Amino acid sequence: MSITEQAVLDELKKVANPKGGGDIVSTGLVKAASVEDGVVRFVMEIDPSDVKLMEPARAQAEALVKAMPGVDKAVGMLTAHVQTAPPELKPKPRPDPQGPQRVPGIGHIIAVASGKGGVGKSTVAANLACALAAEGRRVALLDADVYGPSQPRMLGVSGRPSSPDGKTMLPLRNHGVTLMSMGLLTNDDQAVVWRGPMLMGALQQMMTSVQWGEQDVLIVDLPPGTGDVQLTLGQKFVLDGAIIVSTPQDVALIDARKGVDMFRRMNIPIIGMIENMSTHICSNCGHEEHVFGHGGVAAEAEKLGVPLLAEVPLHLDIRMAADGGAPIIVTQPDSPQAAAFRKVAKRLVEQGVA
Numbered sequence: 367m368s369i370t371e372q373a374v375l376d377e378l379k380k381v382a383n384p385k386g387g388g389d390i391v392s393t394g395l396v397k398a399a400s401v402e403d404g405v406v407r408f409v410m411e412i413d414p415s416d417v418k419l420m421e422p423a424r425a426q427a428e429a430l431v432k433a434m435p436g437v438d439k440a441v442g443m444l445t446a447h448v449q450t451a452p453p454e455l456k457p458k459p460r461p462d463p464q465g466p467q468r469v470p471g472i473g474h475i476i477a478v479a480s481g482k483g484g485v486g487k488s489t490v491a492a493n494l495a496c497a498l499a500a501e502g503r504r505v506a507l508l509d510a511d512v513y514g515p516s517q518p519r520m521l522g523v524s525g526r527p528s529s530p531d532g533k534t535m536l537p538l539r540n541h542g543v544t545l546m547s548m549g550l551l552t553n554d555d556q557a558v559v560w561r562g563p564m565l566m567g568a569l570q571q572m573m574t575s576v577q578w579g580e581q582d583v584l585i586v587d588l589p590p591g592t593g594d595v596q597l598t599l600g601q602k603f604v605l606d607g608a609i610i611v612s613t614p615q616d617v618a619l620i621d622a623r624k625g626v627d628m629f630r631r632m633n634i635p636i637i638g639m640i641e642n643m644s645t646h647i648c649s650n651c652g653h654e655e656h657v658f659g660h661g662g663v664a665a666e667a668e669k670l671g672v673p674l675l676a677e678v679p680l681h682l683d684i685r686m687a688a689d690g691g692a693p694i695i696v697t698q699p700d701s702p703q704a705a706a707f708r709k710v711a712k713r714l715v716e717q718g719v720a
């Protein structure tokens with residue numbers, strides 16, 4: 367079995383902070399630990415004047431990790447570069463006035479993310495939202511994919527959201543889902559060039575200035591990759607977890623792994639991975655074919671120690687439904703194509719995250 371970051375952190379807790387106060391993890395000295403293919407890397411952030419004092423602790427920590435079963439190589443580093451240090455791993459008490467906040471009226475927030483574009487993240491988010499609504503949950507969906515907002519089209523919503531008081535925005539609603547999208551604020555054909563700070567501001571505004579009402583769960587459809595929007599969402603808001611969507615090809619999986627790593631660094635639980643376009647099912651004869659390979663996400667999920675939530679087939683009906691303004695879960699709720707989404711929705715409710 368592959369080693370987890372948590373196991374590494376537990377091992378590192380055996381090393382005392384030479385400055386006292388407890389071990390190097392609980393005193394906040396260890397800022398990041400990563401595990402990839404048997405190679406463990408961790409960073410200890412120290413005051414530049416403490417190098418001599420801290421070196422023995424670093425060496426002891428490195429030796430302990432190296433001796434763990436399943437570890438081929440361990441690299442422990444001392445760093446004094448406060449500004450560029452990766453996010454703190456030690457869990458902070460939440461809510462914290464400076465830290466992540468809750469959105470009034472919203473019970474849970476789940477991010478739907480992918481490492482790579484075009485893997486079907488928005489299709490999954492739209493179907494999950496509708497499937498949760500079918501389970502009787504009050505569901506909102508925020509399309510935070512500013513570069514390719516597709517939720518208005520997938521949920522069959524058009525028109526611009528109104529702002530009765532000039533400060534807050536009224537969301538739109540269809541198929542039992544309350545929706546807000548950056549796509550509703552720009553013209554359909556308008557290319558949007560967003561810079562980092564604009565993106566971060568826009569996301570925060572969407573989360574806090576939309577009149578969401580009382581909702582059991584807000585699904586956030588993120589842009590692909592590991593950029594500013596993902597970081598802002600994770601750092602500013604209390605998330606119940608993230609779902610990572612990937613196709614089975616290696617290229618998509620490499621990026622999915624980066625996504626899992628990013629959420630872990632922000633202490634956001636990974637609810638699980640979904641393999642999309644898993645198997646092609648011919649809409650004429652029902653013949654199954656593994657166009658992009660099959661099972662790659664299951665293997666990756668096992669390697670990363672996260673659950674595989676579902677394998678969604680590549681099926682013409684899924685595309686036609688999504689692109690036609692009513693996800694498959696709405697048009698053919700009892701079809702085998704919709705079953706994967708219903709299964710995930712039930713699981714999220716059972717797990718108490720939606």
Ligand SMILES: Nc1ncnc2c1ncn2[C@@H]1O[C@H](COP(=O)(O)OP(=O)(O)OP(=O)(O)O)[C@@H](O)[C@H]1O
Pocket residue numbers: 480482483484485486487488489490511514515516589590642643678679680681682684685686688689
């Ligand atoms: N399981 C599936 N079967 C058939 N078509 C699918 C499936 N999943 C997604 N598609 C289609 O693939 C296209 C891309 O999907 P989608 O927009 O959901 O991807 P995305 O990952 O959100 O992309 P991006 O983030 O780059 O906008 C859409 O036309 C969608 O209908």
